[in-house]
Amino acid sequence: MLIEIDFDSSEALYIQLYNQVIKAIAANRLRDGDSLPSVRVMADELGVNMHTVNKAYALLREDGYVNLDRRNGAVVAVRVEDHGAHMESMHDNMEMIIAQAVCKNIELEEMQELVREMYEDYRRLSSL
Amino acid sequence: MLIEIDFDSSEALYIQLYNQVIKAIAANRLRDGDSLPSVRVMADELGVNMHTVNKAYALLREDGYVNLDRRNGAVVAVRVEDHGAHMESMHDNMEMIIAQAVCKNIELEEMQELVREMYEDYRRLSSL
DNA sequence: TCGTTGTTATATCCATGCTATAACACAGAG
């Protein structure tokens, strides 16, 4: 199965779906042009409501990961337009992680090594 | 003012307070042994309910940033016990940031440079 | 004793997540 949902998680179902799709794209299991199951089919597969899937799809489109149209359903189409905006967004998301790491005496080199490993794990998959 | 709360934010008030305290510790504006205002005083200063502050303080204690006792109120006391657990936690928190960066074609070097800048901004403050 | 500390308990209000049912506009297949 491409997408897995944890019903016991405190994370909202539509956020989980949103995240899983992004991870699948990063891991090259979903590529530009691939189409995702329709909201109704995906909802049925996951055992959730149609609107929950629709919410995730709408968010994915808003953030530039898919295109939605009435003919082909949801088609993966990563949109990279504003590099500065992406960096700024990443800065905000990284804020608390860095602060916690500083408090807990985690060295800069450890952090960068972790980032490198995680990043290259994806890149390795992308080049297959 | 040491702590600022944004009432228009979608982030829960107690989470904002929790985060602000951690950032203040990382920035060396709060140091080990410093005491935070009592739950009632802090609630009054921020304009929120006592229970909201209490929730944040309890979470800070649980995560090893302060000690709470009836004499001195909330005292900053960063507890670093399980290095592996902190790294694991950081890994989980970093997961989506990395995946998004890979999707949006942000280079590893850019990420590491950002991490380095943010980290050293804190470290610079810590050594004052 | 009095005041202040963290802590716990109850109750209420509101926003959000999720579901259910229904309907709509649009496009391809027959």
Place this chain on the structure above:
DNA sequence: CTCTGTGTTATAGCATGGATATAACAACGA
């Protein structure tokens, strides 16, 4: 044209969690 399957929107109901208000408790210092 008709039928089916897209995404999309609307409305409603239910459960959960965040925030509030009020109240009370045990512990410690002045």
